[in-house]
Amino acid sequence: xxxxxxxxxxxxxxxxxxxxxxxxxxxxxxxxxxxxxxxxxxxxxxxxxxxxxxxxxxxxxxxxxxxxxxxxxxxxxxxxxxxxxxxxxxxxxxxxxxxxxxxxxxxxxxxxxx
Amino acid sequence: xxxxxxxxxxxxxxxxxxxxxxxxxxxxxxxxxxxxxxxxxxxxxxxxxxxxxxxxxxxxxxxxxxxxxxxxxxxxxxxxxxxxxxxxxxxxxxxxxxxxxxxxxxxxxxxxxx
Numbered sequence: 001x002x003x004x005x006x007x008x009x010x011x012x013x014x015x016x017x018x019x020x021x022x023x024x025x026x027x028x029x030x031x032x033x034x035x036x037x038x039x040x041x042x043x044x045x046x047x048x049x050x051x052x053x054x055x056x057x058x059x060x061x062x063x064x065x066x067x068x069x070x071x072x073x074x075x076x077x078x079x080x081x082x083x084x085x086x087x088x089x090x091x092x093x094x095x096x097x098x099x100x101x102x103x104x105x106x107x108x109x110x111x112x113x114x
Numbered sequence: 115x116x117x118x119x120x121x122x123x124x125x126x127x128x129x130x131x132x133x134x135x136x137x138x139x140x141x142x143x144x145x146x147x148x149x150x151x152x153x154x155x156x157x158x159x160x161x162x163x164x165x166x167x168x169x170x171x172x173x174x175x176x177x178x179x180x181x182x183x184x185x186x187x188x189x190x191x192x193x194x195x196x197x198x199x200x201x202x203x204x205x206x207x208x209x210x211x212x213x214x215x216x217x218x219x220x221x222x223x224x225x226x227x228x
Contacts, residue, residue, distance in 0.1 A: 004157070031214060033215065042220045043206075048213060092216075100208075101214045102163065105150075
């Protein structure tokens with residue numbers, strides 16, 4: 001069974017631009033979560049989608065948004081990029097998104113904002 | 115709100131020595147507990163998890179952890195370190211009901227010397 005895939009793996013943008021990251025979950029998984037990883041703040045939860053609905057959201061500004069499609073694939077978008085948005089963005093999928101479900105992580109997208 | 119504290123941002127051991135990585139959590143009710151490992155330029159891989167039942171949990175690659183409710187701890191151990199264990203380790207918690215959102219500790223980098 002294929003794992004979680006994320007595209008692109010690396011991305012370089014300039015301040016003020018917007019970016020879209022993509023995540024394909026493991027087949028059959030309906031929950032997709034996004035996390036931001038930085039050296040200073042560590043791993044922080046962005047949002048979770050289940051059956052095309054945002055079910056939970058972390059403490060990030062409205063510039064960060066996402067969506068989920070009917071095939072469970074998910075995208076996240078960051079508008080008006082800031083230098084501080086440089087990070088590794090990780091996507092994780094789980095069967096139904098319950099607390100005891102294992103989350104399977106993708107390799108991440110490394111975003112650099114210049 | 116939940117929080118996770120990992121004592122020591124870096125831990126150094128010699129090959130063959132005992133590995134002990136510490137994790138304490140703060141939660142109003144006992145959460146689900148996880149240990150993940152991250153190798154360079156990769157996503158996170160689940161080592162083990164505690165949800166219910168036996169408090170000593172065995173995971174992959176010879177790792178195990180013990181849930182101690184009275185100490186609010188979930189320390190990770192391995193009897194004998196291998197060079198291949200060098201990586202960053204994250205302790206995480208999720209609520210024991212509802213969503214699978216993970217709250218992570220800051221991580222501990224394990225260094226293994228020959």
